[in-house]
Amino acid sequence: xxxxxxxxxxxxxxxxxxxxxxxxxxxxxxxxxxxxxxxxxxxxxxxxxxxxxxxxxxxxxxxxxxxxxxxxxxxxxxxxxxxxxxxxxxxxxxxxxxxxxxxxxxx
Numbered sequence: 001x002x003x004x005x006x007x008x009x010x011x012x013x014x015x016x017x018x019x020x021x022x023x024x025x026x027x028x029x030x031x032x033x034x035x036x037x038x039x040x041x042x043x044x045x046x047x048x049x050x051x052x053x054x055x056x057x058x059x060x061x062x063x064x065x066x067x068x069x070x071x072x073x074x075x076x077x078x079x080x081x082x083x084x085x086x087x088x089x090x091x092x093x094x095x096x097x098x099x100x101x102x103x104x105x106x107x
Contacts, residue, residue: 002062006055010062014076017046018106022063022074024051029085033073036088040098042106078104 013020019042023030037045050056050072064070067081075082077100082088091097101107 002058002065006058006062007065010059010066013046013048014079017076018042018044018078018104019046019101020076021045021047022059022072023047023049024072025049026051027072030073033075033085033088036085036092036097040101040107042101044106077101077106 010022019037021030021033021037023034034045034047048056048059050060053059060070060072063074067074069081069083071084073085073088075084075088080100082091082100088097091100098107
């Protein structure tokens with residue numbers, strides 16, 4: 001179970017940033033998701049690399065409690081949980097990603 005502080009930290013990051021990505025530096029799916037977001041020249045994309053943070057494991061636990069998703073990347077746009085890289089690819093393919101980024105004020 002994640003600490004209350006970690007849950008509050010994650011919730012604040014989701015609320016504060018137009019796009020929030022929980023990532024791990026060595027994860028190829030995370031790299032692909034970050035590249036997809038960069039391809040839209042999205043602003044205020046905040047990425048945390050869980051494997052490089054002392055409290056990364058607790059933050060990942062907090063993300064699982066908040067979203068039900070334990071894997072990374074864990075992506076939020078405009079406060080909405082998108083999911084992982086395959087979910088990001090799906091909304092990119094059907095044309096929803098650009099609209100979501102615009103609605104969030106990220107592009």
